[in-house]
């Protein structure tokens with residue numbers, strides 16, 4: 047469980063009205079604007095190019111650095127390779143002292159934030175002014191940036207007015223254009239007086255020794271033009287091999303960052319250039335500090351080196367349902383959001399990410415938009431695993447994961463017993479109000495389903511399977527815990543639909559939890575054990591296909607088992623063979639046209655509106671979103687209407703909703719709002735986890751929208767057709 | 771082709787609040803600048819000052835030829851004048867159509883002063899300097915990358931306060947782009 051201090055910071059963030067205000071509006075507008083600015087471009091191809099450039103550069107980091115150094119020095123720059131932040135600080139402090147520098151102006155540099163340069167230089171008696179408007183605002187406020195691209199996005203115009211009024215000693219009005227003018231005037235003086243300018247760089251080209259700076263305000267142009275000395279602090283991950291590599295990165299960076307075609311200014315500096323000094327022009331002093339701060343170590347890590355492909359566009363933050371709620375400060379360090387969690391673990395200390403790594407609900411939206419093609423959720427799971435391995439499990443976790451989850455019989459008997467224990471409390475249909483499911487704490491914001499009296503596995507013997515059409519073959523059904531123990535009727539519907547399509551369904555009793563809870567909690571060894579148990583059970587039957595109606599389970603079988611067992615000569619091949627056979631329910635039904643066989647007429651006047659919720663794993667990991675919709679459209683009487691943000695997470699995330707109910711609840715609330723606004727009477731989905739979350743939320747609010755798995759809708763349709 | 775590039779440039783640059791114009795030759799460019807100066811000056815109390823960095827396009831044009839009632843034009847003392855003048859006039863090398871971007875080898879510090887400090891930047895560019903995209907522009911510098919290569923897309927902007935777009939934070943708040951079709955010594959591109 048996350049610690050109390052961390053929980054408190056989440057509470058404070060949730061209470062900040064600005065996060066709901068400007069930030070909320072920005073995020074709402076971001077996804078469609080981003081889509082528009084990439085229109086007509088092949089984003090996949092572009093990001094494949096960028097990922098290749100960046101990973102090649104990372105792979106050869108030292109070579110790149112020495113080539114860059116050579117080229118930049120040829121053009122008159124001084125290049126210094128700093129192992130740590132302390133070395134950077136010492137270098138700049140000495141330079142300032144040697145040159146008699148008193149006043150420094152800075153344009154935005156995350157690397158300097160990373161090493162807390164400002165406070166150090168100020169302690170040396172230097173005046174340091176941030177000139178990017180957002181950075182200046184947070185400097186005046188004594189805060190940290192809350193977003194990589196929009197550092198002051200968490201602040202309101204009133205707060206900014208307050209800060210500026212103090213700074214210029216004058217009561218200012220709350221008027222954004224006026225405030226911007228004030229900043230222009232104040233900072234203009236600083237530009238003209240400063241003896242030293244500090245910048246970061248968005249790229250550093252090894253082939254030519256060129257620095258690339260991207261800004262909208264024009265402050266980097268002034269910082270690199272007016273003061274006679276320029277210091278650029280450049281993280282080693284900013285290196286790219288060739289001058290021609292600039293173009294693809296620049297195609298993506300502004301589009302992904304702020305949905306702009308290009309920023310107002312792009313500046314490419316190669317070596318020293320003329321500058322103005324008292325009474326004339328002379329060559330500017332250019333110092334380039336290449337910052338390592340564990341980047342070479344990161345490169346040596348087979349998993350985490352991928353994070354070096356980041357171009358710091360922050361689009362992963364802009365689409366993240368959790369970042370949208372809590373903003374950046376909860377993440378505790380300069381880098382926020384999913385990628386920030388990873389960077390913080392490396393550039394600070396692993397333990398700094400102990401709590402924040404838990405914030406990721408694993409929805410995969412960031413991965414979908416990342417121009418560096420980084421699998422952020424997977425890296426976070428890896429981080430979780432390493433942190434868990436180091437810290438060990440709590441006693442309860444040990445009990446649940448190691449003693450119970452891996453002992454199938456014990457686990458399933460506990461669930462059966464839990465079903466009895468909850469009995470007196472079950473109320474309102476199949477929803478219970480005050481009881482835990484799966485040994486978990488109760489959450490206020492939604493009802494939870496009762497654990498079924500008879501789980502699916504105990505119904506299988508008595509279940510009559512009537513294969514009406516020409517037999518097609520055998521299908522193994524992998525139900526997963528939720529269908530098995532909470533929604534056995536849904537499992538029966540899956541079986542009915544398969545039967546109608548000509549498949550005899552087999553339910554191997556040896557199947558057990560897919561291990562997702564263990565994986566997403568970083569308990570790797572338990573996930574491996576469960577993978578083996580399931581591979582064994584599901585391969586025991588010779589069937590054409592393995593069907594899962596829970597996308598999280600499908601992903602486990604299709605990807606996680608294979609990954610967990612790939613180095614095992616005995617289990618690896620078995621896991622791969624199983625992965626080839628597994629299909630998610632809707633995908634298989636549509637692929638085989640199974641509902642067409644009995645479906646005579648789908649000409650009926652639509653009387654019911656249905657809206658579809660895309661489950662994260664289904665859409666983004668398995669790439670399935672068209673299939674269930676196509677199936678729903680064939681159902682007589684149903685009209686499919688789209689809700690907005692249909693592929694936004696519902697806030698379930700397995701045990702996430704129990705660890706962070708305060709985050710799960712508002713994410714769910716947003717989903718319910720969109721469902722409401724769609725005016726549908728039915729909301730369909732393909733995941734029992736989403737089903738649990740969404741129906742629990744609707745139940746709690748007393749709303750009468752029906753929540754159904756696609757399998758349930760199809761089963762109802764088939765039942766109707768059979769009685770006709 | 772040139773026409774297509776020009777209209778694409780115009781569309782894209784106007785999307786980001788640049789003002790885009792085009793004239794046939796240098797004589798008409800001079801007239802355009804005079805008109806622009808007089809308009810700006812008449813909306814302004816006191817004297818309006820402009821700083822001219824004569825590129826190859828305006829070679830031989832005398833500041834006095836551009837001056838208007840209320841608008842004074844200088845072409846020297848850049849270090850002293852640039853921070854105070856309202857208007858900067860200079861020449862850029864290339865125009866990138868698909869993003870509406872101007873590009874310039876700005877190694878000469880005067881080129882930077884005149885385009886960063888004033889509130890209005892009048893940017894002259896030969897129509898022959900139009901290229902399709904950034905990659906094409908970069909290719910022209912491949913092999914001998916200038917010390918300071920500048921790309922300008924519209925006026926200076928920020929959205930750092932509550933995501934409200936505001937023009938003209940540190941750089942010019944107006945960017946007036948003037949294409950000149952017929953260039954005496956041929957196109958620079």
Ligand code: SF4
Pocket residue numbers: 302355356357358359360361362363385412415416417418419420422
């Ligand atoms: S991780 Fe990807 S999306 Fe996030 S800032 Fe880096 S490049 Fe952008």
Ligand code: SF4
Pocket residue numbers: 362365366367368369383384385405406407408409410411412413422423
């Ligand atoms: S997977 Fe989802 S919750 Fe996790 S960082 Fe990415 S967008 Fe945020």
